[in-house]
Amino acid sequence: MTMTRRERLRENTREEIKSIARRHMQEQGTAAISLRAIARDMGLTVTALYRYYPSHDDLVTALILDAFNSLADAMENADSSQPRERYANRLMAVMLAYRAWALQNSADFQLIYGNPIPGYHAPREITVPAVVRGFRVVVGILAEAMANGQLHPSVEYQQLPPHVSAFMTELIEQDGYNIPLEPMYFGVSGWVKMHGMIMLELFQHTPAVVGDPEEFYRFEINNILKTAGLTLD
Template identity: 50%
Template sequence: MGRREKQREITREEIKALARQQMAADGTAALSLGGIARAMELTPSALYRYYASRDELITALIVDAYTRLADALEASTVNHAPGDYAGRMFATGLAYREWALAQPVDFLLIFGNPIPGYQAPGDETMLPAHRVFAAFLNVLQQAYDVGVLKPSDEHHAMAERACYKGPLPPQSAISHIEPLVSYVGVTGWAKIHGMTMLELTHHLPGISDPEAFYRSECRLWALDVGLAVGPVSAGG
């Protein structure tokens, strides 16, 4: 990468950083290229040399957010043995919440209220989004393949209704997803995402220790599908 290209990339990253600051202060819907241009002491026309439109900037932010979340989920299992399916699944679930709490602006950008007038281009955002879900499915499918995953009869009955339709990322550790695994993955993701979103938006009334609550519920879900995670405390 030449000097000019490096400087261009630095400026693009600065624009994205200011966009995140703007969204943190005023919400995702308030994102304004004009406001960013003023903060950088640029004319709006100069800013358009880096991002042709507000939608292009939003798309770049969304792709970044999905990519960083997927990276965090994948990295969470590196200290677990490949055959420690319960430990890997639990670590992935914990990493999901930890990343959301550490990066609330990015998390709410991809999972919060839609931005008025913005339509995400699927050809750019879908694969990074599928990487997030694949981080869970990779572990579950591997556990299923060796007979460790043991869903209930009800899981089996519902499985055909939740067959995973998304493309698997090129770097995925698996080549296929069984409908049963897809359904189990959806139930797990719905649980951890729901708890995370409620905590992030301060809608967990009566829960004095959200982390302990989250860990306990993750463990109970894992037990429900045959992945026995040992008793865990908030510190371990």
């Protein structure tokens, strides 16, 4: 449905508010999100800003939704660029897209995965669907690989930790993932390692010890894939 002029102006203003909030995050960190500071930059009163975002938490939630959905879009697009039966290639493309997005959108990445904002509590019913979109891409590929006999865990992963396995099994049922335990475990394990490398790179720790963070990242992601029995073409 076509928006009216008033609706377009309102949406443009909402986007401008978020853009300024991202700039403030980039310059001063996620805790710097302030409706008062944004209003000052826009030449508006704080009261006027409340017409677009009723509270600080509403703005933070909107930023979080945008970030998770943008990251998921990048991962889904990367997956769709690869042949369906090339599971390792699909996962490598997705994980490279994850890193590229994080480096290009470092303020947003730190908002969703960095230090929590004091006093803010994300409304799960609103944020969780966006949060799990990207993760579902990864575990979905792993589940497809398993269904087609291509997932072959290395010896050390053939006996998973019992308490972790029980928790993940319950999580799979509760959140409706509809996948076996193995893809979930490999998805979480790979994500933890991938995320750790990216966070260290974002804060400039990795370059000093590896020289080329991208080459290091590719090599380690390939090793993660090998533990699942998946080989790149």
